[in-house]
Amino acid sequence: xxxxxxxxxxxxxxxxxxxxxxxxxxxxxxxxxxxxxxxxxxxxxxxxxxxxxxxxxxxxxxxxxxxxxxxxxxxxxxxxxxxxxxxxxxxxxxxxxxxxxxxxxxxxxxxxxxxxxxxxxxxxxxxxxxxxxxxxxxxxxxxxxxxxxxxxxxxxxxxxxxxxxxxxxxxxxxxxxxxxxxxxxxxxxxxxxxxxxxxxxxxxxxxxxxxxxxxxxxxxxxxxxxxxxxxxxxxxxxxxxxxxxxxxxxxxxxxxxxxxxxxxxxxxxxxxxxxxxxxxxxxxxxxxxxxxxxxxxxxxxxxxxxxxxxxxxxxxxxxxxxxxxxxxxxxxxxxxxxxxxxxxxxxxxxxx
Amino acid sequence: xxxxxxxxxxxxxxxxxxxxxxxxxxxxxxxxxxxxxxxxxxxxxxxxxxxxxxxxxxxxxxxxxxxxxxxxxxxxxxxxxxxxxxxxxxxxxxxxxxxxxxxxxxxxxxxxxxxxxxxxxxxxxxxxxxxxxxxxxxxxxxxxxxxxxxxxxxxxxxxxxxxxxxxxxxxxxxxxxxxxxxxxxxxxxxxxxxxxxxxxxxxxxxxxxxxxxxxxxxxxxxxxxxxxxxxxxxxxxxxxxxxxxxxxxxxxxxxxxxxxxxxxxxxxxxxxxxxxxxxxxxxxxxxxxxxxxxxxxxxxxxxxxxxxxxxxxxxxxxxxxxxxxxxxxxxxxxxxxxxxxxxxxxxxxxxxxxx
Numbered sequence: 001x002x003x004x005x006x007x008x009x010x011x012x013x014x015x016x017x018x019x020x021x022x023x024x025x026x027x028x029x030x031x032x033x034x035x036x037x038x039x040x041x042x043x044x045x046x047x048x049x050x051x052x053x054x055x056x057x058x059x060x061x062x063x064x065x066x067x068x069x070x071x072x073x074x075x076x077x078x079x080x081x082x083x084x085x086x087x088x089x090x091x092x093x094x095x096x097x098x099x100x101x102x103x104x105x106x107x108x109x110x111x112x113x114x115x116x117x118x119x120x121x122x123x124x125x126x127x128x129x130x131x132x133x134x135x136x137x138x139x140x141x142x143x144x145x146x147x148x149x150x151x152x153x154x155x156x157x158x159x160x161x162x163x164x165x166x167x168x169x170x171x172x173x174x175x176x177x178x179x180x181x182x183x184x185x186x187x188x189x190x191x192x193x194x195x196x197x198x199x200x201x202x203x204x205x206x207x208x209x210x211x212x213x214x215x216x217x218x219x220x221x222x223x224x225x226x227x228x229x230x231x232x233x234x235x236x237x238x239x240x241x242x243x244x245x246x247x248x249x250x251x252x253x254x255x256x257x258x259x260x261x262x263x264x265x266x267x268x269x270x271x272x273x274x275x276x277x278x279x280x281x282x283x284x285x286x287x288x289x290x291x292x293x294x295x296x297x298x299x300x301x302x303x304x305x306x307x308x309x310x311x312x313x314x315x316x317x318x319x320x321x322x323x324x325x326x327x328x329x330x331x332x333x334x335x336x337x338x339x340x341x342x343x344x345x346x347x348x349x350x351x352x
Numbered sequence: 353x354x355x356x357x358x359x360x361x362x363x364x365x366x367x368x369x370x371x372x373x374x375x376x377x378x379x380x381x382x383x384x385x386x387x388x389x390x391x392x393x394x395x396x397x398x399x400x401x402x403x404x405x406x407x408x409x410x411x412x413x414x415x416x417x418x419x420x421x422x423x424x425x426x427x428x429x430x431x432x433x434x435x436x437x438x439x440x441x442x443x444x445x446x447x448x449x450x451x452x453x454x455x456x457x458x459x460x461x462x463x464x465x466x467x468x469x470x471x472x473x474x475x476x477x478x479x480x481x482x483x484x485x486x487x488x489x490x491x492x493x494x495x496x497x498x499x500x501x502x503x504x505x506x507x508x509x510x511x512x513x514x515x516x517x518x519x520x521x522x523x524x525x526x527x528x529x530x531x532x533x534x535x536x537x538x539x540x541x542x543x544x545x546x547x548x549x550x551x552x553x554x555x556x557x558x559x560x561x562x563x564x565x566x567x568x569x570x571x572x573x574x575x576x577x578x579x580x581x582x583x584x585x586x587x588x589x590x591x592x593x594x595x596x597x598x599x600x601x602x603x604x605x606x607x608x609x610x611x612x613x614x615x616x617x618x619x620x621x622x623x624x625x626x627x628x629x630x631x632x633x634x635x636x637x638x639x640x641x642x643x644x645x646x647x648x649x650x651x652x653x654x655x656x657x658x659x660x661x662x663x664x665x666x667x668x669x670x671x672x673x674x675x676x677x678x679x680x681x682x683x684x685x686x687x688x689x690x691x692x693x694x695x696x697x698x699x700x701x702x703x704x705x706x707x
Contacts, residue, residue: 081594081595082594083592083593083594084521084522085593085594093472093473094472095449095450095469095471095472095475095480096480097446097449097450097469097472097475097480097483097484098449098450098451098469100444100446100447100675101447101451101672101675101676101677102450102451102677103515103516103518103526103677112520112521113518113520113521113526114520115526115672115677115679116677117593117671117672118444118446118447118672118675118677119444119672120444120589120672120673120674120675121442121443121444121674122442122589122646122647122673122674123589123591123602123646124444129483130482130483130485131481131482131483132446132480132481132482132483139593139594141521141524141671141672141679142520142521143520143521143522143523143524143679144521144522145522148522162516164452164516166452166464166465166466166514167464168464168465168466168492168493168494168495169457169463169464169465169493169494169495169501169504169505170433170493170494170495170496170500170504171494172492172494173494174452174464174465174466174492174494238471238473238474241434241468241470241490241492242430242432242434242468242490243468243470243474243488243490244470244471244474245474248474249474253496293473316468316471316492317450317466317468317469317470317471317492318471318472318473319471319472319473320449320450320469320471321450321451321452322450322451322452322466322467322468322469324466324468324492324494326494
């Protein structure tokens, strides 16, 4: 495979941004400098969705929503303790099993480096072994005195994982924040590739507040404002590892995934699958009984209903500092998005 | 060396991979530094690197720090290209999931991987409360088949954490392998300071192998060199955390090197401990007494070697040792070097024996 270095760089640059749920605008300027040039205009709505618009130039063209969430799981400070330690609670589904000995950044008056503490084997009590501590019991070590720390941090200050990226032996890449900014990079790349072949006006919504589920409402309200004719929702999808079941996961390296379930539009999905097939893009189907675990159910039920196709970038070790994706899948997702927003056939069927 | 140079030396040493049993790359860096300092060295049959600063009719005195660090060794390559592994040294499984690692590839080039972890979405409520066992974990090197994995690594390939060296807070350092590259760095610092000085000792500086599993390198080095005195430079656990009462704090960061009275492997020489404390007081060097009997180090074998050796251990108080993120205070690093220098240059056997 020819590795698209530009896409790889964009994935890593975007994933390094601080965008803990509720703080999506923290690196707003950097976001704009990374992707702004590919769009005609952009704005941020009331709940923090960042909308980038690219017009096709045709009168009365359909409005195509491409949604991919921008926020990332993280933590916030709950107490400043003696000796310069912080306690935190989770924002979104943080896996406490990966926290100990992880590097974090505390986004206070200035970014502060911190380490999540652990107990060395030398000091462990026998009854503690094997138990995972709850997140509130963990301490973040900042190396500051309490008085200094209180000037920089307060209760509620957000905390994110420190950016770190590795290229694995087989070429896959590992790091934090790929959920979901790797998808942001792929859809931007797809829209960029589409050039002036767009079948409608494209509204790229980098939605806010996905990771906190029902307490979110980013995509729901964002889609209401945009009022699209149809939508594509791109999110990372649970990748297969030795400790997971085949029918609950997708293969990392197996191509972009398309979700079949009651929430996704049957016809739109079918047309997208056919499009992908005809263009030789590597794909796989992911079947679920209920929802999608993405923004699709919310967008689908916006206004009088919006037909959605739900596509996924397979990712291993979700919600950790070592999420793993395959650049061939990223490239496939970019190609899919490109073909989707260029498809006159889909536009014809789904334009209101 | 300036403080900045000392930090850079520590950075360079910590970032080298040297899991127990595969210390060659660390030894290479140390030999290079010794060469620059103008010292001759030998490497013994186990891999210990030894500098001898000889002086006839002076007490035989051994200073040591170990080159190895905790890590892992591949013990199975699965059909779908994942690596199962065992720990090298004592590692709490709870610091492993979701960490980046580096393995020494078949052709000597580093192979990057991560320790995989089932997504929280797939974990049962019970799994969310239970630490995974190391035998159930796997390293993901981003390949899909065993054959592909085997082109990079083999059974027996070992590796360590891939963790950044970070200066943070108020003079703190976070890195992997501080245990015990810090000791190695202090030895190199002091070797620089005593170069061409007339010393009251027949001195051996030993950079040892395989401390984390069985204190092996130090054992054979001590047996071969038969010192009368031994100083071990180490890292020690601290427990200087909020809510821990003072008497349960093993040691505290920023208060100087910790001198052990006893640990799980050694009873230290009372006279030598008193001598070290009095020198520290005289020269105004901060030190503290390690409060709690825990851990052990190379002194465990050294003090029992041959006909017995008077042992002293000076340890850097280090939070979270044996994890990818060990934390020390730079002031302790610097003052430990001062203390070792003072002990060597002001050595007085009579004072130790009469203390």
